[in-house]
Amino acid sequence: MWQTLKNWFLPKFTIPAHFRHLPWQQIPFLAIDLELTSLDAKESNILSIGWVEGKQSSIALASCYYQVIATKASLNQSPVIHGLLDEHIAQGEPVKVALEKLRHYAESHVWVFHNTNLDMSVLNKVFLKLGMPLEDIVTLDTLQLALYQIRKSESVPAPNAATLTSCRQRHNLPLAPAHNALDDAVATMELLFAQLSQLDSKGREPLSALTGTGALKVFKGTVRPQRINP
Amino acid sequence: MTSIPQQSLDFLKASAPFDQLSTERLMALARHITVAYLTSENAAQILADRDNNLFLISSGQFTVKDSNEVEQNLSEGDFFGVGNLLNKLNHAIDIKVDSAGLLYCLPAAQFDSLCNENPAVAKFFETYHSDQLYNDAVADSKSMWLYKPISEVISDTVISSDTDTSILRATQQMSEASISSLLITEGDKLVGILTDRDIRNRVVSKEVSVHLPVSEVMTKEPFKITENRTLFDALCMMTEHNIHHLPVIDRITHTPLGMLTSSDMIRHQRGNILFLIDELAKAKNLYELTRLSWQLPHYFAKHAKRLGDFDVAGKVLSQATDIMTRKLLTFFQQQNGNPPFDFCWLVYGSQAREDQNMGSDQDNGLLLERRPNQQEDEYFAQMSQYVCEGLGKCGIKLCDGNIMASNPELRLSVEDAINESEKWVKEPTLDAILHFNIFLDVRAVAGNKDLFTALQAARKPLLKQPLFLSALARQAADVAVPLSVFQKFVFQKGHQPEDCIDLKVNAIAIINNLVRIYALAKGLEMPSTIGRLDNLKEESQLTESDGNDLRDIWLFLNRLRWRHQLQNSVTNNYVSISDLSSIQRHQLKAAFKTIKRSQQGVSMKFAGG
Structure with missing residues (x-):
């Protein structure tokens, strides 16, 4: 079973060794975004998935991935939000194909989400259902980083202050079309670079420096028994 | 599968010269692009990692020195590194990050192949740093009549003769129709023309019998043009080959449709x-x-x-x-x-x-x-x-x-x-x-x-006086072009839509004012800005190339203003930047920069007094 370590003051040693001492500028990130049929993780299905790799504050556009998922689930309000219609979905790939590819990034990259909990809960559920084993996954949440930065400056975040669009505006990043999985993934990665640069302009701090922000979480994998201290 | 985010495609599509590429080509290009978030701390490293890239700013503000020229303040939509790529140089790029932002980086190999396959893109970058851009904008300038398709101007009746018609009959036909040239056909096809000059040179002066078939003396295989081309094309052809009669043929069947003559051209020009x-x-x-x-x-x-x-x-x-x-x-x-x-x-x-x-x-x-x-x-x-x-x-x-x-x-x-x-x-x-x-x-x-001539004569020496010119020069320097320090457009405050620029007050009028000063200093009397510029080419304080630049910019701005008024059925001068193509935005920026330089020039030359 996976479990989220609810402890915000994550012990340093739970960060896998290969990331533990790397300055964040050297860490390979993977920003992921899912478009879902519902905001309730329990009943939600993946409609599409997009991701992009980033390292040293750079994104190679060639590393962009986008896949519409063939799902039989009801689309509910999703066509309105994501523009995905039944005919797109019908042409999609089974979710397994995309997640097989995603799995390869589990150990090598730190996964980045704008709102980790929702997307990771759904991913967690689907991986489990497909019986696909996973390594430990280290995640960063740009939404939590944003809230942390807002609290530090204004104390009380305004409503909507932490949406991807408003976060990007605060960092003077260009407007991006929201609600396509790939566009949101790229937008999230750019936002992460902006946030981390603001927190540590030299880019020398390791991940553990972010433990106090609530943005860093480690999801324990299902491959091997949990190791406390490698 | 690799996919390109819409925001990147949109950005590239909005950036000249990439706006000319097909979506497929743009996707292929984008696969080689890296997008970097540039901060003061990492900028040097990011540029060092990318030897000879083409850099395009998507957001942020940077002070860049990428050649032997002066450093530039750059922001969204600006390129740098162009000089290195074009001239195969390795000039170190100095960059100061004034405000962090995103930079699109394209490797040299892709830049080169793009330029090789697309001359328009190559031209864009070759002239990126020169004033030629608006020269280009004006190069396609011709007055409206020239761009009419020929089909719209030729008459419906085709006057032609067969090759075995006698010279006499053909000549009579020309007299009857009062035309100076005749289309000669074989079957449906055009094989020649008979002109007044042919009759003079090949019939009368050679004493050839007028009962011979016209094919003996006609101009064979004449230059011809298809009806879908423009009057401008026809004019070029006539000038280039020094001909006065140009047969027009159907582009598919090649049957003759009529004749364009140099007098037709004159008539249409005044049409x-x-x-x-x-x-x-x-x-x-x-x-x-x-x-x-x-x-x-x-x-x-x-x-x-x-x-x-x-x-x-x-x-x-x-x-x-x-x-x-x-x-x-x-x-x-x-x-x-x-x-x-x-x-x-x-x-x-x-x-x-x-x-x-x-x-x-x-x-x-x-x-x-x-x-x-x-x-x-x-x-x-x-x-x-x-x-x-x-x-x-x-x-x-x-x-x-x-x-x-x-x-x-x-x-x-x-x-x-x-x-x-x-x-x-x-x-x-x-x-x-x-x-x-x-x-x-x-x-x-x-x-x-004569009353006006008398007034002008009396005023001329007065208006040349340095003290007066210096007052004019100070006033001309007072109005600023709508560009910020970082070369961003500064929009008219409190105006809808929000991205408007007053092309009259903030640009055209400034040029008028500047040119007027040079003209008064030289004692020119004509009032038109273009006319003044034409007459300032010699013996004036304005160099010829600066004069040409101002002329091109003036024409360019004037066009934008007219198009704005006619397309939107308005009479104001508030041109919305979103109405402009990306190349026009680029040209507009370049134009503003030149106006600013000219203002400084005038201040230096005249404002001292």
Whole structure:
């Protein structure tokens, strides 16, 4: 079973060794975004998935991935939000194909989400259902980083202050079309670079420096028994 | 599967010259692009990791020195590293991050192959740092008639003869139809033409029998053109090959459709709009005049299809206004008798410069032979009132600032006008200059032009005085082009839509002011900005290349303004940046930068006094 370590003051040693001492500028990130049929993780299905790799504050556009998922689930309000219609979905790939590819990034990259909990809960559920084993996954949440930065400056975040669009505006990043999985993934990665640069302009701090922000979480994998201290 | 985010595609599509590429090509290109978030700390490293890339700024503000030229303040949409790529140089790029942001980086190999396959892209980058950009914008400038397709101008009846027709019969056919050349066919195909010159050179002077078939003496395999080409193409062909007769054929069947002659070209050159102006000149009363005048905007909207078409529009409108004025003066005199003594009707501002647009209001005044008594003044007052109101009815707005002959202060005798000029020149306060600028562009439109010549002769030495020119120069430097330090457009405050720039106040008027100063310094009398620039080429303080730049920019801005007015059916000068293509935005920025430089030039040369 996976479990989220609810402890915000994550012990340093739970960060896998290969990331533990790397300055964040050297860490390979993977920003992921899912478009879902519902905001309730329990009943939600993946409609599409997009991701992009980033390292040293750079994104190679060639590393962009986008896949519409063939799902039989009801689309509910999703066509309105994501523009995905039944005919797109019908042409999609089974979710397994995309997640097989995603799995390869589990150990090598730190996964980045704008709102980790929702997307990771759904991913967690689907991986489990497909019986696909996973390594430990280290995640960063740009939404939590944003809230942390807002609290530090204004104390009380305004409503909507932490949406991807408003976060990007605060960092003077260009407007991006929201609600396509790939566009949101790229937008999230750019936002992460902006946030981390603001927190540590030299880019020398390791991940553990972010433990106090609530943005860093480690999801324990299902491959091997949990190791406390490698 | 690799996919490219929409935001990147949108950004590239909005950035000249990539806007010219197909979506497929753009996708292929984007796969090689890396997007970097540049901060003061990592900028040097990121650039060092990317030897010889083309850099395109998506957000943020940077101070960059990428060549031997001066450093530049750059922001969204600007490129750098172009010089290194084009000249295969390895100039280190110094960058200072003024505000962090995203940078698109394209490796040299992709840049090279793109330039090789697409000459327009290559041209864009070759001229990226030069002033040639707006030269390009103006290069496609030709007046509107030239861009008509030939099919629209040739007559419906085709006059042709078969190859075995006798020379005599063919010549008779030409006389009957009063044409100077004849199409010669074999079956349906064009095989030759017979021209007046052929008859002179190959028949009469050689004493050839006129009963021989025409094929013996015709010009075989003549140059020809298809009907879908433009008059401009035809003109090029005729000029290049020095021919006066150009057969037009169907592009698919190759059957002859007609003949274009050099006299046709002359006629078309003067065509259309002059027709309307001819009609204006024939108008018999105010009603006819106003009815015809209101067709002018429709004419422009209908016939001006390319940006370059607008180059003549201002001149045409000014000519039309001149004619309206003369007609109105005639109508008044028909009803009220002759004037008590001679007068000269003067026009100022845009009408004088012949760069009127749909929003220009009328600026005019009267120059009188002598100071009138009360009764005489009454006549001129009524006449002016009639003409100004008449112009208003013809669609030429009344002047808000009351610079109209109907204003008694603008009906001066020659002597009083000279005195007034002296006063202005002696005390050039800023207020006076602002007021006076408009009177410095002046032209006589009707009445006794000797009065105007006398005024001009007396004013010429006055207006050359350094103290006066320096006051003008200071005023011309006062208005800034709408560009921020980081070369971003500065939009008109409180205007809808929000991304508007006042092309008149913040650009065109500045050029007019600058050119006027050079022109006055040289003692030139013509009021038009383009005419002044043409005459400043020699013996002036303006270098020829600077003069050409200003001319091209002026034409370019003027086109944008006309297109804005006609497309949106408005009469203001607030051009919205989102209405411009990305290459036009780029050209506009370049234009503003040049205007700014010219302002500095004028300040240095004249403002010292």
